[in-house]
Structure formats: structure tokens, C-alpha cells
Amino acid sequence: MLRLSLGLLRRSTSRTQAIAEDWPWPCAFSLQQQSRSRSLPHAQVKGAATYITSSASSPSLSIWRRKKEMGKEGLIVAKELKRLQSNPVRLDRFIKSHVSRLLKSDLVSVVAEFQRQDQVFLCMKLYNVVRKEIWYRPDMFFYRDMLMMLARNKSVDEVMQVWEDLKREEVLFDQHTFGDIMRAFLDSELPSQAMEIYDEMRRSPEPPLSLPFRVILKGLIPYPELREKVKEDFLELFPGMIVYDPPEDLFEDHDPRKERDDDY
Secondary structure, X not given: OHHHHXXXXXXXXXXXXXXXXXXXXXXXXXXXXXHHOOOOOHHHHHHHHHHXXXXXXXXXXXXXXXXXXXXXXXXXXXXXXXXXXXXXXXXXXXXHHOHHHOOHHHHHHHHHHHHHOOOHHHHHHHXXXXXXXXXXXXXXXXXXXXXXXXXXXXXXXXXXXXXXXXXXXXXOOOHHHHHHHHHHHHHOOOHHHHHHHHHHHHHOOOOOOHXXXXXXXXXXXXXXXXXXXXXXHXXXXXXXXXXXXXXXXXXXXXXXXXXXXXXX
């Protein structure tokens, strides 16, 4: 009887190990971890669980960074939204009845497509829809794409609304994203809004990096006074680095107003 029991126990153990090896990694890890947790100290088991949680919340897994392929339903909804945007009543009715039923992947794809087309009005409509979805989580890349699209179209009022929302949700940009957003505002000739974002960047708990500063300094070339302020901060943070200043007459040679005056 004792030999029979030992034989059954060995079979069940080997079968469990085989299943754990064949299953995908997370499942296999959980099975193997359960068998080893009895022999590991509590701190090591807790550390393994923390590793899984942190990797699952990594920015690289953001739905707004994945490749966006619009399905059939998404195409139909996008076409109808563009057709109804001149009729606010019918548009809101359609959003409630159809847009809210879209799959997450289709809704994300429609938002990305409207951002690409610079459809500010429709983007803001879907922006409000996305933030009410049950699957929504505050995401740096979601707000980055919205702000850069609004900057391209110089939609200052909408920028202020989105910025207040991300601050309320405590979204934290990294230094590279700050630099990209600032450059988008500078390229759209919105220096005052860009400098407000720069002030937020300087107050950020993220450690400063030299590359975003260089991106900002390049975008500030048409604004020498603002550039000098950022340059001083850069040299204070990175004293061993050099900033190459453009020639003072760089923009004077290409001033269209001066060229028109010279023609007379």
C-alpha cells in the first residue's frame, strides 16, 4: 500500500512539472513559484511578485504605443463621425449609440487616425469618450499625442483643458516626452505655451537629461531671449557640455519682410 502511494505521488509530481514547462511563461512561473515558495524566504517571494507587477505596468506596454490597425467597425464609425460633425445633436446621439460600443482597439485606432488628420473637434469628442471607458488608465503617451496634435493646430484652449486633465490625473512625463512636446509647440510658433511646459519640466521629479535640452534649444533658435534662459539652465545642470550658438544673422538673411522692402 505504501509503495502504491509513493508511485502515485511521483507520477503526479512529474505530470505537474511537464505541464508547467509546456505552458506559457507567466503560467509556468506561477506553478513553479508555488512549488518553490515553501523553500524560499518571504522576502524573495515578495520580490518576485513585485517584479511581475512592475513589468506589467511598464510604459512599453501602453496601448497608445502599439501598432494601430482599424477594423471594419472602426472604419464605419470614423466615416460617420466625419459626416455628422456639422450636426452636434446627431453627432452626440451617434457617439452614445455606436462609439461607446466599439472595441478598445478600434476606438484607439479611430483616435489615432483623427489625430493624424488633425481633426481637432472630433479628437476632443473622442478624448472625452476614452476617459470615461472602464478600461481607461491615465497614460503619458495618450496625453502626449493629444498635446502634439493640438499644438500643430494651435488649439490653445483645448491644450489648456488637456493639460489640466493630465495634472488632475497626476500623469508624469519623462524628460524626452517633455522635449518632444515643447518642440511641437515651438514649431507651431507657440513659445509662451512651450515655456509653460518647460517650467513644468524643470519642476518634474525626473532627473534632467541633456538630449531633451538640446532638442528644446534647437527649437528656440527663433526666440533668442527664451533660448538664453534655457541655455543658462542647461549649462548649470551640465557644466561640462558645450552649446553651439547659431550666427546672429541666421534669420536676417531669410526675413521675407526685408526681402520685400529691398525690392522697392
